[in-house]
Amino acid sequence: MPDLSIPGFVRPRFLRVLLIGVATFAQASHAAASVVSVGNASGQSQIAQGPTEVAVDMTPCRFSMTLSKDQWLQFNTPDLVFIAAKQVPETSSAPRLSQAQTSTGYEWSFEKPTNLSQPWFGVMCENTNNFSALTTQKPPLDDAIELQLVRESNDLKCPATLTDHGWEPTLLAGDPQSFTFESLQSASSSGFVIGYHGKNPRQFSRITFCLMHNEQVLIGSAESGSSTSLAISAEGFEQIKTAVRSMAF
Known part of the structure; x- marks a missing residue:
């Protein structure tokens, strides 16, 4: 044998x-x-610290993203804040959602009052039906005036249109010389990021991005909220773009 x-x-x-x-x-x-589930449901965390992979539940927007070392996410219901810092900032200096009541509900923006060079952004979840310029398909003209006003506000937050040639800034984006525009494309989403230059052309005074997946839209932004503009460096802008590119639906 x-x-x-x-x-x-x-x-x-x-x-x-x-x-x-x-x-x-x-x-x-x-x-x-090691994937951290971030959200407001039982068993989910409201804070995540990098380096780690994060699964975010901002119903109906659900996506994953990568946090590097010294990067944080904080879920505040209904918004999400990303910040590059060695530790979570105190409430008084942390980025925050600012809301003002209007005839159609609430107008919102993300603001950070101090440490204006720190890379950060806030995120909200929206629906493509609440835009009129995000794609070349035009919405009905007989919609309620309240919805039309919501769309006008969202068009300002996402000032670009997805055309047959890719994403193109709209007139609402402002003077093309005043910002840096970059398309964002992945297997699960399509979008863009805009960095607005301040008095120093090597710094960014305001940042906005929008990612679209089916009917879901993530609106991200970073603003000062005071008379002094943000002063995010080119390196900080790259950190923000890397974090945004890691978002996968």
Whole structure:
């Protein structure tokens, strides 16, 4: 009867392959376990600290994103704030959602009162039906005036249109010389980011981005909220773009 045992010279190699496979499986299991679920439901966290992968539940917008070291997410219902910092800032200096009551509900923006060079942004979830210029398809003209006003506000927050040639800034974006425009394309979403230059052309005084996935739209922005503009560096703008690009629906 033939000897079917593993030869001695094969065993060390076989064991090495086996051990490598076990280690790879363990790393994959650890990576899967390290995903932080952020949201307002039971078992979800309202704060996530990088480096980690995050699964965000901003119903109906659900997406994942990557946080690097010294980056944080804070979910405040209904908004989400990203900030690059060694620790979560105190409430008095943290980015925040500002809302003002209007005839159609509330007009909102994201503001940060101090440390104006720190990279950050806030995010809200919207629906494509609440825009009139996000795509070339025009909405009905007989909609209620309240909805038309909401669309006008959202068009200002997302001043670009998806055309057959890709994303193009609208006139609402302002003077093309005053901003840097970049399209964002992934397997799950399409959008753009705009960085508005301040008095120093190497800094950004305001940042906005919009990502569209089916009928969901993520609106992101960063503003000062005071008479002094933001002063985010080119490196900080790159941090923001990298975080936004990591968002996957």
